[in-house]
Amino acid sequence: MTALAVSTAPSRWWHSRAAYRFMNHRLALLGLAMITLLTLACVVGPYLLPYDSLNIDLRARFAPPMTGNHYLGTDPLGRDLAARLLMAGRISLLVGFSAMLISIVIGALVGVVAGYRGGWISAVLMRTVDGFLSFPSIFLVLALAAALRPSPLMITVIIALTKWMEVARIVETEVRSLREREFVQASRMLGLSGTHIMFREILPNAMGPIIVAASLTVARAILLEAYISFLGYGIQPPLPSWGNMLNGAQQYLASAPWLAIIPGAAITIAVTSFNFIGDGLRDALDVRNDHI
Amino acid sequence: MFSGIQVASPADVALSVRELTVSLPEGMERANAVENISFDLKRGQILCIIGESGSGKSVTANAIMGLLPKAIRIPSGAIQLDGMNIVGLSPEKLRSLRGRVVSMIFQDPLSALNPLMTVGAQIEEVMAAHDVGTPASRRSRAIDLLIEVGLADPKLMYHQYPFRLSGGQRQRVMIAMALALEPAILIADEPTTALDVTTQAQILKLIRDIQRRKGMSVMFITHDFGVVAEIADSVLVMEKGHIVEQGGAVQVLQSPSHPYTRRLIAAVPHLTGEDRALVEAPANEPILKVEGLVKTYRSGSALFGKQRIVPAVNQVSFDLAPGHTLGVVGESGSGKSSLGRLLIKLLDSDDGRILFEGRDVAKLSEAEFRPLRPQIQMIFQDPFASLNPRSTVGQILTVGPAAHGMPYAKACDEARSLLSRVGLDAGAFGRYPHEFSGGQRQRIGIARALMFKPKLLIADEAVSALDVSIQAQILKLLDQIQRETGVSMIFITHDLRVASQICDEIAVMHKGRVVESGPPSQIFLRPQSAYTRELVAAIPGEQQGGARALAANS
Numbered sequence: 121m122t123a124l125a126v127s128t129a130p131s132r133w134w135h136s137r138a139a140y141r142f143m144n145h146r147l148a149l150l151g152l153a154m155i156t157l158l159t160l161a162c163v164v165g166p167y168l169l170p171y172d173s174l175n176i177d178l179r180a181r182f183a184p185p186m187t188g189n190h191y192l193g194t195d196p197l198g199r200d201l202a203a204r205l206l207m208a209g210r211i212s213l214l215v216g217f218s219a220m221l222i223s224i225v226i227g228a229l230v231g232v233v234a235g236y237r238g239g240w241i242s243a244v245l246m247r248t249v250d251g252f253l254s255f256p257s258i259f260l261v262l263a264l265a266a267a268l269r270p271s272p273l274m275i276t277v278i279i280a281l282t283k284w285m286e287v288a289r290i291v292e293t294e295v296r297s298l299r300e301r302e303f304v305q306a307s308r309m310l311g312l313s314g315t316h317i318m319f320r321e322i323l324p325n326a327m328g329p330i331i332v333a334a335s336l337t338v339a340r341a342i343l344l345e346a347y348i349s350f351l352g353y354g355i356q357p358p359l360p361s362w363g364n365m366l367n368g369a370q371q372y373l374a375s376a377p378w379l380a381i382i383p384g385a386a387i388t389i390a391v392t393s394f395n396f397i398g399d400g401l402r403d404a405l406d407v408r409n410d411h412i
Numbered sequence: 413m414f415s416g417i418q419v420a421s422p423a424d425v426a427l428s429v430r431e432l433t434v435s436l437p438e439g440m441e442r443a444n445a446v447e448n449i450s451f452d453l454k455r456g457q458i459l460c461i462i463g464e465s466g467s468g469k470s471v472t473a474n475a476i477m478g479l480l481p482k483a484i485r486i487p488s489g490a491i492q493l494d495g496m497n498i499v500g501l502s503p504e505k506l507r508s509l510r511g512r513v514v515s516m517i518f519q520d521p522l523s524a525l526n527p528l529m530t531v532g533a534q535i536e537e538v539m540a541a542h543d544v545g546t547p548a549s550r551r552s553r554a555i556d557l558l559i560e561v562g563l564a565d566p567k568l569m570y571h572q573y574p575f576r577l578s579g580g581q582r583q584r585v586m587i588a589m590a591l592a593l594e595p596a597i598l599i600a601d602e603p604t605t606a607l608d609v610t611t612q613a614q615i616l617k618l619i620r621d622i623q624r625r626k627g628m629s630v631m632f633i634t635h636d637f638g639v640v641a642e643i644a645d646s647v648l649v650m651e652k653g654h655i656v657e658q659g660g661a662v663q664v665l666q667s668p669s670h671p672y673t674r675r676l677i678a679a680v681p682h683l684t685g686e687d688r689a690l691v692e693a694p695a696n697e698p699i700l701k702v703e704g705l706v707k708t709y710r711s712g713s714a715l716f717g718k719q720r721i722v723p724a725v726n727q728v729s730f731d732l733a734p735g736h737t738l739g740v741v742g743e744s745g746s747g748k749s750s751l752g753r754l755l756i757k758l759l760d761s762d763d764g765r766i767l768f769e770g771r772d773v774a775k776l777s778e779a780e781f782r783p784l785r786p787q788i789q790m791i792f793q794d795p796f797a798s799l800n801p802r803s804t805v806g807q808i809l810t811v812g813p814a815a816h817g818m819p820y821a822k823a824c825d826e827a828r829s830l831l832s833r834v835g836l837d838a839g840a841f842g843r844y845p846h847e848f849s850g851g852q853r854q855r856i857g858i859a860r861a862l863m864f865k866p867k868l869l870i871a872d873e874a875v876s877a878l879d880v881s882i883q884a885q886i887l888k889l890l891d892q893i894q895r896e897t898g899v900s901m902i903f904i905t906h907d908l909r910v911a912s913q914i915c916d917e918i919a920v921m922h923k924g925r926v927v928e929s930g931p932p933s934q935i936f937l938r939p940q941s942a943y944t945r946e947l948v949a950a951i952p953g954e955q956q957g958g959a960r961a962l963a964a965n966s
Contacts, residue, residue: 305753305758306790309758
């Protein structure tokens with residue numbers, strides 16, 4: 121039966137095809153490289169630098185970049201800026217990633233259940249989403265951060281709570297269309313439980329948009345953390361974050377501009393890189409780009 | 413240069429393709445979509461290009477229209493049109509030829525028409541784009557064209573938007589657009605595939621009439637030998653990018669010389685007026701008894717605005733004896749698929765009873781019905797949509813039985829043996845659905861439905877998406893499975909020829925009701941209702957076949 125011989129195409133072609141398209145997306149690759157470098161630097165860097173981030177040296181205040189072993193200069197208390205930048209990066213990236221993870225989990229859960237169940241369950245869940253969306257998130261975050269004692273964990277949770285709705289909406293739309301596909305009908309025909317169908321059959325097929333939403337959510341979470349820390353409601357000194365480093369730099373903008381430029385650049389690089397990755401993933405996972 | 417081919421005098425030839433090769437981008441299943449093909453389309457003739465999916469027939473049409481995507485190139489060959497070789501012509505020159513010299517009608521008239529423009533405006537646009545006529549003359553020409561393609565009330569039709577028209581009307585509008593500039597050549601790419609059989613018969617007749625009246629040359633692409641028999645003057649058979657046979661229609665259809673053509677013609681399902689040899693004597697107790705089943709779709713809110721009420725299934729009743737196959741046939745919108753989904757409770761019925769082995773399952777809740785699900789299984793229409801792309805074949809087959817408490821190891825053994833039973837090798841177990849062809853996927857779908865050893869199998873258009881040769885294999889497989897396991901089957905299809913092959917009993921549905929039911933011999937040879945007669949008469953290429961069966965039977 122030669123007609124029935126199974127073809128020998130590489131398994132999971134959408135993975136390899138999508139990976140191929142991603143690898144041809146220059147900006148996305150650039151973003152991925154930058155993020156990898158930044159993460160590595162933040163994880164390993166502080167051990168390699170000669171100064172601790174909390175080490176105060178009042179004799180070396182306002183040293184400009186490339187002064188002795190202070191590669192990026194020092195701040196008003198004479199702390200090494202490079203060490204502070206990398207330690208701040210740990211906090212900022214960690215907050216961004218964790219906030220993304222939490223919002224993806226909540227968003228996917230709400231989206232899948234609302235999309236698959238429909239009816240009043242969907243109505244209640246999606247109106248909750250609308251309710252959350254109708255708060256101006258910046259002010260909500262600021263109010264919450266002012267009322268509660270800000271800690272990195274608290275900031276992460278607060279950011280996640282203002283960012284999950286978009287994921288929920290994306291997933292809900294996706295699941296609603298997947299629900300009508302024949303393979304889902306077939307799962308019902310086999311008598312599989314609703315939970316199994318939702319999370320084992322449908323969710324893997326909705327991973328594409330979720331991954332894209334994830335990379336864009338990281339970027340926005342980092343930005344939001346920087347924003348509230350800059351305003352002084354976020355991560356509290358002496359713990360450094362990119363946002364509160366900017367806050368400390370604003371009064372010296374004329375005399376020591378590197379204090380603002382360097383953390384500002386770090387935020388910009390991280391956020392644009394994640395956005396590039398998001399764009400690349402979106403193009404790579406979009407089957408309509410198959411002709412490329 | 414082309415000395416190898418007998419050249420007809422140039423005056424007789426409207427279009428001539430010589431040694432044409434069209435290459436595919438790297439990484440596709442073969443290097444060339446079509447390879448070294450040569451043929452002539454004679455003036456005033458209908459040439460049918462027939463082949464299965466992937467044979468390169470649509471690529472050939474698009475190459476002639478100059479509509480190939482950028483990634484697909486023509487490395488060699490010539491297309492002589494209007495005394496000009498159009499291969500390598502500039503886009504502007506090609507554009508001036510399109511519509512004026514060649515025009516094309518497509519398979520899906522809904523997506524080929526602009527949804528935001530009225531029918532009249534779209535026809536006029538074709539003329540305006542080629543600077544033909546004045547606004548007033550274009551308008552009157554558009555109305556003439558609408559009359560020409562047989563649309564009733566052309567003045568009203570002129571102002572309609574495509575979504576208001578039926579599939580057949582849309583295809584007529586497409587034909588009117590294609591005729592707007594009186595092209596010498598009309599290319600029709602599967603123009604009737606998406607249409608119901610009665611509409612298909614009308615459109616085929618229209619194309620033939622217009623072709624005769626205008627002396628046009630038509631290149632007609634199809635996968636259906638029935639259509640070829642209806643319309644073709646000459647035939648060209650393609651397989652995997654090569655022309656395997658060409659010649660006059662009668663010659664190719666009645667004495668095909670190439671084995672592939674012979675295989676294709678043999679695979680075409682023919683209407684048999686004979687009843688199927690019964691597997692066993694019918695038992696007294698029907699396995700399934702349906703009484704007065706009703707399903708009504710309501711769209712729009714009852715609270716705000718008007719509610720649209722569509723009766724999909726209306727007072728349907730039938731019995732199914734164990735080991736028998738009931739065919740449910742009807743055109744799109746007849747409610748046959750809704751009926752299938754009601755029986756397997758993927759849809760809830762509004763009224764009526766479904767007695768499965770004497771127990772009414774219509775009113776059962778999902779939780780109460782779940783233990784019964786293994787006994788009623790379904791084979792779905794679209795082999796590409798009905799398998800989860802993120803699951804391996806093994807997972808697809810074992811997930812159901814595992815959920816109903818079968819030990820995983822046992823389910824795996826079962827799945828492997830079923831795979832070989834449906835004609836796939838055991839290596840299929842760990843692979844993903846996309847690695848299989850349509851026919852192979854449908855086999856996987858059948859294996860999934862058989863995992864539970866069901867008592868009732870519902871096949872919803874199970875072979876409609878497949879090529880004829882694959883269709884024949886799958887029908888044979890279903891027949892064999894039924895003979896071995898004694899499973900009862902409900903076979904839902906729009907194709908009467910297919911239904912006649914596999915069913916013991918046939919129910920004809922029209923607008924939600926069963927208008928006639930009985931054994932195939934009655935339905936096809938002595939139809940009682942006017943609608944059934946119309947359906948049977950519309951089957952393409954069966955005039956002689958039906959008569960033959962009648963003669964053989966009497």
